Amino acid sequence: MNKSYFVRPRDTPPYHPSNHTGTVNRRLIGAENVGSKNVEVVLGVIEKSQGTPEHSHPGIEQVCYILEGEAIAEIGGEKARLGPGDCCFFPSDMPHVFTAISETPLKLLVIYAPPYGENPAKLLRSEKL
Numbered sequence: 001m002n003k004s005y006f007v008r009p010r011d012t013p014p015y016h017p018s019n020h021t022g023t024v025n026r027r028l029i030g031a032e033n034v035g036s037k038n039v040e041v042v043l044g045v046i047e048k049s050q051g052t053p054e055h056s057h058p059g060i061e062q063v064c065y066i067l068e069g070e071a072i073a074e075i076g077g078e079k080a081r082l083g084p085g086d087c088c089f090f091p092s093d094m095p096h097v098f099t100a101i102s103e104t105p106l107k108l109l110v111i112y113a114p115p116y117g118e119n120p121a122k123l124l125r126s127e128k129l
Contacts, residue, residue: 003035009043019123022050022100030115040115044108046071046100054097054126061113062090064098069106072099095126 012026012033027033029041051071064073065087073080073088075096082088090096100106116122 003033005034007033012043015118017044017118018120019055019125020046020050020052022047023052025110028109030117036115038114040112040117042110042112044106044110046106046108048100048103048105051099052097054095056093056095056124056126057090057112057116057122058124059092059114060116060122061092062096062116063109063111064088064090065109065111067107067109069100069102069104069108071106071108072101073097095124 007028009026009028012028014024014026017023017025023044023046026043027040028043029036029039031037064071064082066082066084068084070081070083073082073096075088075090075094080088081101
């Protein structure tokens with residue numbers, strides 16, 4: 001595969017991430033398309049009332065940056081409503097929940113370091129499920 005350092009969402013294949021509902025992602029920056037080894041950037045679109053139940057990523061930090069719409073993020077006993085331009089940080093190993101609440105689909109960038117790559121071994125679901 002020829003790698004390019006310039007990525008357009010329309011040129012990346014969509015996928016439905018595990019442990020999510022009503023979500024379509026496109027991996028913008030990853031090992032398979034640009035050769036990234038230490039960071040991954042995903043464009044996500046989440047439908048209203050959909051998202052993720054409580055889970056964590058062992059050894060992986062995560063940032064969510066809201067482009068359009070609104071969401072509720074929960075982590076460490078805190079809960080916040082986020083809109084365009086807002087972001088949140090989920091430390092590695094810390095259980096969190098993320099839910100879209102806007103009438104229109106939520107669009108966000110998700111940044112993982114190191115890369116998550118949809119590897120089931122890099123996800124822990126909460127015992128509450």
